[in-house]
Amino acid sequence: MFVSWAHACYVQRGFQNIAQPEFGLVSYGNDYDAIGKADNQVVSLGDAGIAILTFTPPICDKEGFDFAVFENSFNDSFLELAFVEVSSDSLHWFRFPAISLTPANNQIGTFGSVDATQIHNLAGKYRVLYGTPFDISDIEDNVYLNKQNIKYVKIIDVIGTIDSTYASFDSQGHIINDPYPTTFNTGGFDLDAVGVIHPNENAIDNNSLALAFIAPNPCDDVINIIQAPQKFEVIIYDKFGVEVLKKSNATQIQLSTLSSGVYFLRIENQEINQLFKIIKR
Incomplete structure (x- = not known):
């Protein structure tokens, strides 16, 4: 079954x-x-x-x-x-x-x-x-x-x-x-x-590639990258497309410096390019 x-x-x-x-x-x-x-x-x-x-x-x-x-x-x-x-x-x-x-x-x-x-x-x-x-x-x-x-x-x-x-x-x-x-x-x-x-x-x-995902979403000051690839970049943009944060190979991202609102989080390397809409409370 x-x-x-x-x-x-x-x-x-x-x-x-x-x-x-x-x-x-x-x-x-x-x-x-x-x-x-x-x-x-x-x-x-x-x-x-x-x-x-x-x-x-x-x-x-x-x-x-x-x-x-x-x-x-x-x-x-x-x-x-x-x-x-x-x-x-x-x-x-x-x-x-x-x-x-x-x-x-x-x-x-x-x-x-x-x-x-x-x-x-x-x-x-x-x-x-x-x-x-x-x-x-x-x-x-x-x-x-x-x-x-x-x-x-x-x-x-x-x-x-x-x-x-x-x-x-x-x-x-x-x-x-x-x-x-x-x-x-x-x-x-x-x-x-x-x-x-x-x-x-x-x-x-x-x-065929196991995709990463993020949690929790909405989030407060921390968001986690789950099932992350071995080498990757995380880029966060505001609602206007302006880059506000960038990290390498980080599975836990601190968002305490960002104001509450809607952002876009991109996970990318040579094999994957994923974009998530996130909400910071």
Whole structure:
């Protein structure tokens, strides 16, 4: 069923407990644990943590499910959930319309149970090594999304609290109630892998070089170059095309000297020339 798997991953860790940030960020696993086949080697995201995965060839929309996200739940009811978004360009992201009908009048505890039949389009619905499948056709058509060229998948941890100050909400405005708090270094969604059911085989020749991507975007004072080539230049231009920053072989770019606004970031060497629109907050 699974034809290919993610070949790169960038993780932005979340807190062990977003309501008590003094406990710090989660720390279990590494980015590379989410690459390749599902094997129960995971990276923990923490409260509202994110992971961005890349795919060559890209994923495409065909009849039925197109890819699946694997978590490491040890049974069928201890379910740590996550939103799933896709992108063709790493700038415009589109979320699957998630639904949670789990009542939110009483908090599900740290090792409490979630009824999988009450959730839809949320990763983490099934136990370890049983991925949650997603059908790209569930997302509304948009000019900025090429459903035949999904190069990026983003996983965003659901904060399971029913406290509206920190809660996550589904596409219908319901609070999503899942095990909380999980105040340990393995807290939050534990990402194992993303398996591709429908790759766009026709895109292989056009993507023979593994392309770099950037994250986070929008960003604050730092932006990261993920899956960078060995030797490359990074050039940043303002909206008028004026060069404002240039770096060589830098995978983490400091933007603290730049004002908030829209910029263009170019990554180039003898083999690739990629241009990204970035937003600095």
